[in-house]
Every structure is written in C-alpha cells, then in structure tokens.
Amino acid sequence: MRDFRCPRCGATTLIESTTCDACGLEVGLHPTSRTFHPAPTQGAEVDGQWWYPCGNRPWGCNWLVRADSGAGTCFSCRLTRRRPDEGDTLALEALATTSTDKRRLLLQLAELGLPVRPWYEREGGLGFDLVSSRSDGERVTIGHANGIVTIDLAESLDAHREALRVSLGEPYRTMLGHFRHEVGHYFEWVLVEQTAWIDECRELFGDERASYRDAIARHYREGAPADWVDTHISEYATMHPWEDFAECFAHYLHMHDTLTVAAAGGLELHGDAVLDSSLDPDRRAVAPRASYADATMAELLDDWLPLAAFFNRVNRAMGKADLYPFGIVDAVARKLAFVHRVVAASRVPDPIVA
Ligand SMILES: [Zn+2]
Ligand SMILES: [Zn+2]
Known part of the structure; x- marks a missing residue:
C-alpha cells in the first residue's frame, strides 16, 4: 500500500516533498521502506540505522542516504x-x-x-x-x-x-x-x-x-x-x-x-x-x-x-x-x-x- 504521510502530523505528503505542507517539518523519503521520516541535517535513525538527507537536497532530492553506504548522495542520485x-x-x-x-x-x-x-x-x-x-x-x-x-x-x-x-x-x-x-x-x-x-x-x-x-x-x-x-x-x-x-x-x-x-x-x-x-x-x-x-x-x-x-x-x-x-x-x-x-x-x- 502506498501511504506517504508526514511522520509528525500525519498529513498526506506528496512524493516530491522536502517539507510537510501542513506542519513544516523537514522530511526525507526512506527508499527501502518507502515512508517519510524527519530529515535533520545531522541525520536520524530509521530501522536501527543512521540515515542522512541526500547531498542533492539543495537541488530538490528528498531521499535519505544510509550513513554506512559511504556515499554523500542517495541511491537514486548514484544511479545517475x-x-x-x-x-x-x-x-x-x-x-x-x-x-x-x-x-x-x-x-x-x-x-x-x-x-x-x-x-x-x-x-x-x-x-x-x-x-x-x-x-x-x-x-x-x-x-x-x-x-x-x-x-x-x-x-x-x-x-x-x-x-x-x-x-x-x-x-x-x-x-x-x-x-x-x-x-x-x-x-x-x-x-x-x-x-x-x-x-x-x-x-x-x-x-x-x-x-x-x-x-x-x-x-x-x-x-x-x-x-x-x-x-x-x-x-x-x-x-x-x-x-x-x-x-x-x-x-x-x-x-x-x-x-x-x-x-x-x-x-x-x-x-x-x-x-x-x-x-x-x-x-x-x-x-x-x-x-x-x-x-x-x-x-x-x-x-x-x-x-x-x-x-x-x-x-x-x-x-x-x-x-x-x-x-x-x-x-x-x-x-x-x-x-x-x-x-x-x-x-x-x-x-x-x-
Ligand atoms: Zn506535518
Ligand atoms: Zn538524491
């Protein structure tokens, strides 16, 4: 089931979003679970691992990248x-x-x-x-x-x-x-x-x-x-x-x-x-x-x-x-x-x- 929601307020969140339209939270998409999570600059824990915002976030990329991947950009950006x-x-x-x-x-x-x-x-x-x-x-x-x-x-x-x-x-x-x-x-x-x-x-x-x-x-x-x-x-x-x-x-x-x-x-x-x-x-x-x-x-x-x-x-x-x-x-x-x-x-x- 596709269910993109703000992790703080539960508002429906667009697939492209970097912030929640309803509450303003900075959000990032966790690509393996396909769910939104808070996306502070220093990263956050998801499913027991540390995830950072993608280095291309200033260019609108809203995916998260796993800290131990050794990459500054997300899976999608690395495919380029x-x-x-x-x-x-x-x-x-x-x-x-x-x-x-x-x-x-x-x-x-x-x-x-x-x-x-x-x-x-x-x-x-x-x-x-x-x-x-x-x-x-x-x-x-x-x-x-x-x-x-x-x-x-x-x-x-x-x-x-x-x-x-x-x-x-x-x-x-x-x-x-x-x-x-x-x-x-x-x-x-x-x-x-x-x-x-x-x-x-x-x-x-x-x-x-x-x-x-x-x-x-x-x-x-x-x-x-x-x-x-x-x-x-x-x-x-x-x-x-x-x-x-x-x-x-x-x-x-x-x-x-x-x-x-x-x-x-x-x-x-x-x-x-x-x-x-x-x-x-x-x-x-x-x-x-x-x-x-x-x-x-x-x-x-x-x-x-x-x-x-x-x-x-x-x-x-x-x-x-x-x-x-x-x-x-x-x-x-x-x-x-x-x-x-x-x-x-x-x-x-x-x-x-x-
Ligand atoms: Zn929200
Ligand atoms: Zn990216």
Missing part, C-alpha cells in the same frame, strides 16, 4: 552515471526536475518488486545518463543500451518537448513516460531476453532480432501501418518488437501508478454512469486495489478502463487533453497481460538495496 558539468546551470536545473521523475520511477519499480541492480556494482546494471542536447558539445539520443538509459534533459523544457510531440504526431509525451519506456527496454533485456520468457515474447511482439536500423528507416520513411490501432498501443510501437514491448511496459507502469494513487486516496466510482456496456453489468462500483500483484491483467483492466474514462472527463472539465489518450484493443491487452505476468514472476523481496 553522467550528468551536466558543474556551471552548466540551465542543464543542472533541468536535471533537478528530471530527477524527480526518476525517483518516482524507482519508487514504483520498488513497489512492483522489480530488481534494480546498479551500474556501479555490475556490468550491465541499471544506470542513467542524464545530459542535455542544449549543452556545448553534447549529442544526445534518448535510448537504452547495456543497462544505461540516456535521457535528454532538454526535453524537460515544456516548449521543446511539446513541439516534438506535435511534430511526431504523438498524443502523449512526458519525461516520466520516457523513463518508463526506456526501463522497459532494460527489463525486457534482463527479465525476458535472458530467460525462458523469450519464446512467448516473440510470439506476441515479434522477433526482436529483426534489424533495428532497417526498422527505424522504414518507420520514418513510411510511418505506421494504416491498421496499427488493431494491434498496437501507439504508432511508435509498430517500429520494432523492442519498441512494442517498451511501449506496453510504459503503459503498464502508467496504469499501475494511477491505480495506486487512486487506491491510496480511497477513490471509488459508483453507479451506472462510469460503467459502459462492455463491462460486467453486475458491477456497481469500481474500487482500485492497493496491489494487483495477485490479480490478473483482465481484472486490472476492468478497473483501469472505467477509471481512465472518468479521468479523461475530469481533464476535459478543466479544458485539458485526455489524461489517458489511448485505447486498449484485445491484441494490446494480451501483450499487457504478458508484461504483467513477467513483472509478477520477477518480484524480489528487497528491490532497492540502498
């Missing part, structure tokens, strides 16, 4: 392998906002029990190159290779990212979405391609050994097939089996996080108004669960689809675009079910070893 040079103020500001999305991603991976083994402990471990294409001498392509996820910090600038979204014809483009997509590549690599899951994966998504270079050229020359909506979650997913898996993985994380937030807030949707005719007519409420670890993907989607439709109406009430501008056809539901089973089977007890 490359970052902008000191003095590159604009890029460092972009790093700070982007790191908030990275921490959200890592907390979610921990909730799902997905193993995160750092790049500095083993070859092929997970790491992040967070650099900006606007910095002198940098050429940045968002992507994943051998455990390292590269993110272009310039995309955290709204005008730049939005211009890309429009020119690429995408309904949704966010920094959090980039993180979720790119770790999808990482987890396909470690949890599927190196295991017995690969055969079923190829049946559903296609053979990932197909030339990626040819796939890119074809995609940018011809675009997606006309009937892509019958088989894929997005046009980009049609490019190559790797992209299809990464897109489905990202969507799985979108759904899981949104359902988790709804469940933590006690949200329930009542009545016929939210249930369309395709759903079980005996259902009279949609109540998101605290965890879907023991549920099927079909059960998750039974909650997700009416909830997403409801949030889309909420956004429209504010003159905003749909929260979830996607449809889930049967072929995509089968791919999502595969992702769900891989995630459930890959759970480890201590996903973050801070």
